[in-house]
Amino acid sequence: MSSASGSITTEHRARKRFGQNFLHDANIIQRIVSAINPAAGQHIVEIGPGQAALTTPLVESGARVDAIELDRDLAAWLSSHFASASNFRLHQSDVLKFDLSTLSEEPRSLRIVGNLPYNISTPCIFHLLSYAPLIDDMLFMLQLEVVQRLAAVSGDPQYGRLGIMAQYHCQVDHLFDVPPGAFRPAPKVTSAIVRLRPLRDRIHVARDEALFQRVVRDAFSQRRKTLRNVLKPLIKETGATELPVDLSLRPENLSLADYTGLSNAFYEARKNTQE
Structure with missing residues (x-):
């Protein structure tokens, strides 16, 4: 300036x-x-x-x-x-x-x-x-x-x-x-x-912020593909079987709330697999 x-x-x-x-x-x-x-x-x-x-x-x-x-x-x-x-x-x-x-x-x-x-x-x-x-x-x-x-x-x-x-x-x-x-x-x-x-009081909170960042990054790495395709490595890695979003959607169809929910579902699945 x-x-x-x-x-x-x-x-x-x-x-x-x-x-x-x-x-x-x-x-x-x-x-x-x-x-x-x-x-x-x-x-x-x-x-x-x-x-x-x-x-x-x-x-x-x-x-x-x-x-x-x-x-x-x-x-x-x-x-x-x-x-x-x-x-x-x-x-x-x-x-x-x-x-x-x-x-x-x-x-x-x-x-x-x-x-x-x-x-x-x-x-x-x-x-x-x-x-x-x-x-x-x-x-x-x-x-x-x-x-x-x-x-x-x-x-x-x-x-x-x-x-x-x-x-x-x-x-x-x-x-x-x-x-x-x-x-x-x-x-x-x-x-x-x-x-x-x-924000001091978040409405949507990711239980693992690094995982949340990865979910968002992976989702938009190939935004023309469906979530099922772009998130396939994470689904396999965490052993997730039930996710709170429709995997036939594209990344731009999900809200911030959807992404935090998806991230937390991967977190729970990974945690259950490790126990």
């Missing part, structure tokens, strides 16, 4: 390999800051601060800001630009390898924000979801198509593994869209702002 100040705004050229598109539209920036509503006492982690379009108001709010930036040149500029801000700390690192627990071990203590590069948005979200107990909320700028996948439910064309896993862990709210012209350089796609709030 970009700032209106600092020489880097004219000198730094967006790098394709980092998926950089810098936000410059002041109205959009204000809408995002209002959606975040930062305040003193909060601990905010910003992913990809870029040219500090969001970073500046976040730091000015009095919140503690830990920024994760991979680009060495931007990291150097950010460190210099915020050198006098005692509530700012820069981590020159790849977010996909960054351990959030090094920032805090307190439950629900971190707020995550960022303009996620399109090329890493999905793996980044899965990485962050592994730290869900530490996170209060997450607000991201993503490609509109990714936000639609995150919010999709059974029956929607965008429904799949990403939406199921995100909604298992979080409440997903698609807040508003951002046109290509709000960025430099302008991307070829529309972006959107999404808020993810990790």
Whole structure:
């Protein structure tokens, strides 16, 4: 994201390999800051601060800001630009390898924000979801198509593994869209702002989350096939004979509740086989 100040705004050229598109539209920036509503006492982690379009108001709010930036040149500029801000700390690192627990071990203590590069948005979200107990909320700028996948439910064309896993862990709210012209350089796609709030009281609970993840991953690995075909290895491995869903259906026909129920049925079958 970009700032209106600092020489880097004219000198730094967006790098394709980092998926950089810098936000410059002041109205959009204000809408995002209002959606975040930062305040003193909060601990905010910003992913990809870029040219500090969001970073500046976040730091000015009095919140503690830990920024994760991979680009060495931007990291150097950010460190210099915020050198006098005692509530700012820069981590020159790849977010996909960054351990959030090094920032805090307190439950629900971190707020995550960022303009996620399109090329890493999905793996980044899965990485962050592994730290869900530490996170209060997450607000991201993503490609509109990714936000639609995150919010999709059974029956929607965008429904799949990403939406199921995100909604298992979080409440997903698609807040508003951002046109290509709000960025430099302008991307070829529309972006959107999404808020993810990790759930504290889940309605649907998988007894073995690793198994749940595998069921969903295997199901959507060949989404045109029926569940009977794609889940055949798991059925054989667990010895499951009775499952709570119609195996002639395709993966997109099952809801989150169906997938947790299916996962728990495999869990019980495996447990009974081992006893």
